Amino acid sequence: MRRLFVFRPEPAARQTIRAAQGIGLDAVSVPLFELQAIDWTVPDANGFDALLLTSANTVRMAGDGLAAFRALPVHAVGEGTAVAARVAGLGVATVGNGGVDDLLAEIPSDARLLHLCGEDKREPATPGRLITSVAVYRANERTDVADLHVLEGQAAVVHSPRAARRLAELVSLEIRSTIRLAAISKATAEAVGDGWQEVRTAPIPRDTELLALAARLCET
Secondary structure, three states: OOOEEEOOOOOHHHHHHHHHHHOOOOEEEOOOEEEEEOOOOOOOHHHOOEEEEOOHHHHHHOHHHHHHHOOOEEEEEOHHHHHHHHHOOOEEEEEEOOOHHHHHOOOOOOOEEEEEEEOOOOOOOOOOOEEEEEEEEEEEEOOOOOOHHHHOOOEEEEOOHHHHHHHHHHOOHHHHOOOEEEEOOHHHHHHOOOOOOEEEEOOOOOHHHHHHHHHHHHOO
């Protein structure tokens, strides 16, 4: 059985590690980024019909400003984001099981959405939506990443295109050829580049499906 490496920043990494261990995987966390809250101006909640949340990190990093939007319904990408929103006292109206574009398809096209997010965000492919994006945190590259030669012959899960690009920068072509990767989305799989022993994409961009795929890749 191959060891599974996880590159998410904390605290999300701990959640993935626990879930991976719960299905019998030998999982190790090597965070490539560190989250940092940033100052942000809280918009007038009356100018919006709902909150769009695409990451649980947003809820964790938004700080006291999040309280201004407790009267707004939340449209959340993923159950993890929805859980974080509920814990923060927000009311969740919709939970999308796919990406942000799948979620937007379930929301009225004239809804005025406030998208609280990180600085590094993917723009929705859906045109003409009334979305105002406000960054509340940034993910800084860690400079103290351990020697990634330990990945040789192992498997890994990658949760974002940015993490995929960073991983490709840090792992030599020689080591890549021995590593099996599970990517959370097609965009993530494309961002990681070539030369890996195997790159497969989760059927649904959700940790449960990603780890189920990773479990198959860990089999030797």
